[in-house]
Amino acid sequence: MFERIAELAIRRSRLVLIVAVVAVALMGVLGAGAFGTLLGGGYDDPASGSSRAKEVLDKKFGGETNLVLLVRTPEGRVDAPAAEASGRALAADLKKERNLDNVISYWDTSSPDLLSEDGREAVVLAHVKGDGIERDENAKAVIDAYRGPYKDALTVRAGGAAAVTSEMGTQSAEDLLLAEAIAVPLTLVLLLLVFGSAVAALLPLAIGLIAIAGTFAELFVLGSVTDVSVFAVNLTTALGLGLGIDYALLMISRFREQLATGASVDDAVRRTVSTAGRTVAFSAATVAAALAALLVFPQYFLRSFGYAGIGVVVIAALSTLFVMPALFAVLGHRVNSGRMPWGNKPRPDGGRAPLWGRLAGTVMRRPALTALPVLAVLLLAASPLLGITFGTPDERVLPDSAESRQVSSVLREKFNGNDDAALRIVIDEPLGQAPLASYATELSSLQGVIRVETSGGAYTEGRSGTAGPAASHLGRPDAQQLSVVSSLAPKSAEAQSLVGTVRAVAPPAGTHPLVGGVDAELVDSKTSIGGQLPLAVALVAVTTFVLLFLFTGSVVQPLRALVLNMLSLGATLGVMTWIFQDGHLSSVLGFTAQPMEVSMTVLMFCIAFGLSMDYEVFVTSRIKELHDQGEDNRSAVTHGLGHTGRIVTAAACLLAVSFFAFGTAKLSFMQMFGLGSGLAILIDAVAVRGILVPAAMRLLGPAAWYAPPFLRRVHTRFGLSESAPAGTPERTTTDRELAKN
Structure with missing residues (x-):
């Protein structure tokens, strides 16, 4: 196989390069649309209880709260006449937004749970409509329209899952630009130092760019037919540039080594492809096999990295095996052109590194003496794994300056329970008020629960309260929703334990409650990934x-x-x-x-x-x-x-x-x-x-x-297996x- 690739590169080198240029141009055109098809999120298992709860909420209740607008008055309280008038106007304007559902405000409900302890801040809850990109665009439009001063009496800041996802997407794009602005120039400098030749240094970058362009095109195609995470772009650029350079580096080094032995250009191409080319093929196969394991996970966040990683590896390997030999055949000895002052003439031994040879010789003479200290250091470095715990991304992954993170902090510190982090229980069957009340009463008596809100009223410490205006949205003729608000820190061990306790409470007869919310999603994600991990490994x-x-x-x-x-x-x-x-x-x-x-x-x-x-x-x-x-x-x-x-x-x-x-x-x-x-x-x-x-x-x-x-x-x-070099028995x-x- 590798002999045929070499002969193709030698006899049809210019045709191979023309086809490659056309293919890269087409991939570039397709890849330019990738960013418009990629999504945020993707951390949840679609088959989990929390995901199914979200589906019912979207279908029958207009969706769960994913946007929290924190409203503050510069002075006084938000229930003062001027601030209250502006607050009611804000709530009215939000209810007119076609991209929002379930808009609930403090000024509509007078609920003390939507008012801060000092009275200077209040909350408006809403659900942003849409899925994937549409939801992200809708959230951004609403946030941009209402963020900042409102009628000179209030200031508005955005939080909640929709705002966090929006800021993460924006921050990811900025991080990617900065990373590439650092990596590409520094990589070029290092390549010049390694090869000492401008032409040889540029060839690996060409392979890296082909891998990146091709994978962007792949992501565009996949993103048009299935869910693909926007963070796959980060892996594409890092791995595409790195592997393209790795594979090209191996091929260039072997080709220059063969030329230095006095071999003709054609023979050097043949030998390079049959040896280094074989290594690249097997290397790519092992890397792709490791990344293919990501496809067994149901979360599209992980599967997306599998799509991107396999694409990068395959495209980098194919371009190295076909384009690089064709470039060698065209360039010949000019691969060493543009020699830098520090560049040395390639040697027949391939630039054998005496330090590595001596190190290997020392280790081979005293294997236990040299290996045991290294093993001890590696095991010491691994020891923190004994206390490892796991979570899922939330606002804390953002910098302190991020608005959605600041809003979440205020909700935790100044409000009586965080409604945005409440457990959402949905019962997708008709249910009378008596069994609903009994179920809510038992839930409200659980340790850590502040209150349970239902369509029939609020329940605290096993006692019923009064039904407020805000409770009406929690009931439907064929379904009921319960909001379990706790005093526990979101995603803490105690909050995750509460999910299991809530799920263990006996449901009303004939019903099958589904528990959702951020803590339930974390528990389900850990269970899902943990269940698939043995198969992946x-x-x-x-x-x-x-x-x-x-x-x-x-x-x-x-x-x-x-x-x-x-x-x-x-x-x-x-x-x-x-x-x-x-x-x-x-x-x-x-x-x-x-x-x-x-x-x-x-x-x-x-x-x-x-x-x-x-x-x-x-x-x-x-x-x-x-x-x-x-x-x-x-x-x-x-x-x-x-x-x-x-x-x-x-x-x-x-x-x-x-x-x-x-x-x-x-x-x-x-x-x-x-x-x-x-x-x-x-x-x-x-x-x-x-x-x-x-x-x-x-x-x-x-x-x-x-x-x-x-x-x-x-x-x-x-x-x-590769054959022995020509003339070598x-x-x-x-x-x-x-x-x-």
């Missing part, structure tokens, strides 16, 4: 094992890779827990400590695992190549790391830059994603590839290449080395 492990077996012909190498990758992943997640959950460095990075975002933690696991396998394939490919040519295990590892160490280091630094750039984000979970992914890459490239891999290979000895006879036959038939097989040892 199993898929990652099995597909990785199979691919690495096909790549190496050994059953030991995949197991060794899985164990070492889990060590580096544990260390990375432990450090992120120490920082973002425990709050260390919060003053430096400017975030609020909170439980680890469950979806982003799963995403970071899959991304980091896939990229770890990327470098696993880079290193193992050269070791196996030398081993197949007859070098013993120790020599193959030492020389293999000497050859690949510089490439892996450069690739890791370049890819880490793409992710670390998101450390400048204002959204805390994007900070965690960027810093965590970048850290995982560096830990893997330095600690794992530099020390733990040679130590493991030394301890395993010839058994590192073991496979049962029947699996060797499977590998012979189905595995991809096949020397010693694995079996001979095993027999010899």
Whole structure:
């Protein structure tokens, strides 16, 4: 297969490049529309009880409250004559908005729960109509129309889920622009330092841009037919730029190495595609397999990263395998043009890194002495995982200056219970007032519950109150809604425990209550992701094992890779827990400590695992190549790391830059994603590839290449293996080395 790709690039190089240019132009046109189809949110399981409760609320009650307008008077109280007149006018104007339902204000209800303790602030609750992009646009239009001074007597600020989602989308776009403004120039500088040649430095950027443009086009198509998260764009840019550079770096280094040996351009292309091209193909397959595990989760937030990640990997690999060889065939020795003052002439040994070779040699001589301290540090770094807790994104992921976050803080501090964070119980059957009252009475007696609001009145501490004007919207002939307002902090352990307690209360006979609200959504998200996580991990492990077996012909190498990758992943997640959950460095990075975002933690696991396998394939490919040519295990590892160490280091630094750039984000979970992914890459490239891999290979000895006879036959038939270089005889097989040892 790779020979045919090489011949196509050599004989039809200009045609390949013309087709690539046309394809990129078309992808660019399609990709430009991606942002108009992508959505916020997507953290909930559509089949969960909380999601089904939301559906009933939307269908029969005009939707749950997702917009909270906090109204404040500059002086005096909001129930003073002038402020009250303006407040009634505001409520009347909001009720005329065609994009809003269920507008409820303090001035309409006189409910003390919608009035702050000092009387200077009041609340207007509403539901923004629409789904996905339409809802986001409607929320933005309403917020922009009413935010700020109103009739010179009041000031209005927006909060609630709709406002939070709107601000997160805006902040995400700003974070993306800043990250790319940092990553692209810095990456170009690093490429110039690595290659010492302007032409060679620009080629990886071209592959990265193709990967990004192609994935944007894919997201546009998918976003037109299904729900896709806007945050997939962030992964597309970081991973597209990074992997495009990684793969191109490997190919360019091998091509220049072949030219330096005196090979013709055509032969250099053939050898590069058959060796580095094979490595890129297997590397892409392992990364895509890790990201494909995200597709098993029902939350479209996670599935979207799977769509984007697989698209980026496949497009980056295909453009590297087809476009890069065609560029080599056209450029030839001009790939070294534009040499920088510090640039050295490419050497036949590929720029073997003596430091990495010496390090590998030292580790191979004393594997336990060198590996044990590294293992101890990684396990120490992973120790915060023992206290990890999980949450879902809310206003706290925004910076302190975000208006929706400030509104949420005021609601918690100055109001008697947060109606916006109440549990919403819906009964999608006809229900009489007597059983409704009995059910509400029992709910109101639960610990932490301040009140239970129903169409028949409010209930507190097991006693009924009076039905207020605001209660009428909670009842329908064929359905009932109960609002359970508690004194518990939203998303706290106590609030999550209350969800289970409420669900355990015996419902009225013949009914099946559904419990919704932010705390119920968190409980359901954790349950949903936790239920699918074993399947996702199993898929990652099995597909990785199979691919690495096909790549190496050994059953030991995949197991060794899985164990070492889990060590580096544990260390990375432990450090992120120490920082973002425990709050260390919060003053430096400017975030609020909170439980680890469950979806982003799963995403970071899959991304980091896939990229770890990327470098696993880079290193193992050269070791196996030398081993197949007859070098013993120790020599193959030492020389293999000497050859690949510089490439892996450069690739890791370049890819880490793409992710670390998101450390400048204002959204805390994007900070965690960027810093965590970048850290995982560096830990893997330095600690794992530099020390733990040679130590493991030394301890395993010839058994590192073991496979049962029947699996060797499977590998012979189905595995991809590159032929020896021209003029190089096949020397010693694995079996001979095993027999010899």
